[in-house]
Amino acid sequence: MSRKIILSADSTCDLGKELQEKHQVHYYPFHIVLEEKDYLDIFPEQIYDAWRQRKQLPRTAAINAAEYMEYFRQWTDEGYDVIHLCLGSALSSSYQNCVLAAEELGHVYPVDSCNLSTGIGLLVLKASDLIQAGMEAEQIAAELKKLTGKVHSSFILDTLEFMRAGGRCSAVAAFGANLLGLKPCIEVDNRDGSMGVGKKYRGKLGRVLENYVKDRLDMYPDIDCGRLFITHSGIDEEYIERVKKTVQEKMTFREIFITRASCTISCHCGPNTLGILFETEEDEF
Numbered sequence: 001m002s003r004k005i006i007l008s009a010d011s012t013c014d015l016g017k018e019l020q021e022k023h024q025v026h027y028y029p030f031h032i033v034l035e036e037k038d039y040l041d042i043f044p045e046q047i048y049d050a051w052r053q054r055k056q057l058p059r060t061a062a063i064n065a066a067e068y069m070e071y072f073r074q075w076t077d078e079g080y081d082v083i084h085l086c087l088g089s090a091l092s093s094s095y096q097n098c099v100l101a102a103e104e105l106g107h108v109y110p111v112d113s114c115n116l117s118t119g120i121g122l123l124v125l126k127a128s129d130l131i132q133a134g135m136e137a138e139q140i141a142a143e144l145k146k147l148t149g150k151v152h153s154s155f156i157l158d159t160l161e162f163m164r165a166g167g168r169c170s171a172v173a174a175f176g177a178n179l180l181g182l183k184p185c186i187e188v189d190n191r192d193g194s195m196g197v198g199k200k201y202r203g204k205l206g207r208v209l210e211n212y213v214k215d216r217l218d219m220y221p222d223i224d225c226g227r228l229f230i231t232h233s234g235i236d237e238e239y240i241e242r243v244k245k246t247v248q249e250k251m252t253f254r255e256i257f258i259t260r261a262s263c264t265i266s267c268h269c270g271p272n273t274l275g276i277l278f279e280t281e282e283d284e285f
Helices: 017-022 044-054 065-076 094-105 117-132 137-150 161-167 171-178 205-219 237-250 264-271
Strands: 005-010 023-029 029-034 037-038 058-063 083-088 108-114 151-156 181-188 197-204 223-232 256-261 273-281
Touching: 005 065, 005 117, 005 205, 023 065, 029 044, 029 223, 029 273, 044 197, 065 083, 065 094, 083 094, 083 117, 083 137, 083 181, 094 108, 108 137, 117 137, 117 151, 117 223, 117 256, 117 273, 137 273, 151 205, 161 237, 181 205, 197 205, 205 273, 223 237, 237 256, 237 273
Parallel strands: 005 023, 005 083, 083 108, 223 256
Antiparallel strands: 029 037, 029 058, 151 181, 151 273, 181 197, 223 273
C-alpha cells in the first residue's frame, strides 16, 4: 500500500497564500537576520525601510539539519512520505542540510530546485500534479530533478543599489548602471540556482518591462503554455497589468499567476523588481 505524501517547500517558493492552500503545500521559513534580530518571516517593506533609513540589509541564514529533522518528524512518525523542494544549492546550504536530515529520518525526499522564488513554485505545482496522479514520492522526486533544467527564471531590476550593498556587484558597476539609466536582467542558472546579469535595458521602467517580456518569450521556441508566474518585489499595479497584457499579446498561457516575492528576492534586488517565470518543453542544457 502506498504511503500518503506531504508536499513541502522552503518558504522562498513565493506561491502566495491562495496557491499554497489550494495545493496543500507546507512551508519551512528561512531565518532572516536584520539588525541582529532573527526573524522567521519579515515583510519586504521592513527590509526597504531598514536600508533607506539606516543602510542596513538583512542576511539569510539557511535552515540547519536539526531544524529540518524536527520539522519532518511530525509526518514521518505518522507514516507519511515527505517531498521537500529547496532553494537552489548555489544560493544556500539548505539543500545539503535537508539531505542530511533525510538520510537520518528516511521517507523524506529532498529536491534541489536549482532555482528561487516561483521558479521553485513551478516545480511545487508540478509535484502537486504528480501526487494527484497517484505517483509515489520517490518517483516524484526523481521526476522533479529531471525538470529543473526546464524552468526559466529572470527578473528586471530597477536599481543595482541592493545588489551592490549585498556584495553581488561592484560599486563601480552599480554607479555606471545608475548613471546610464540601465536596468539589468538578472537570470537564474537552472543548473544550480546561481544568479547572473544578462541583457541590460535602457529607458523608462514600463517600456523596459515590455521589451524584457518580449525578449524572454522570443528566446525559447518550445515554451510550455501551461503556467506562467509574474512575480514582483513590490511595484505599482500599472506595471503588473502592462506586463500581463504584453504576455497575453505574445502567447496564450492556461494560467497566469501574479505573486509577491518574499525577502529572498527583495533583499537582493530591491523594490520595483519584476520577473516572468515559466517552463519549456526541453531541457536548456
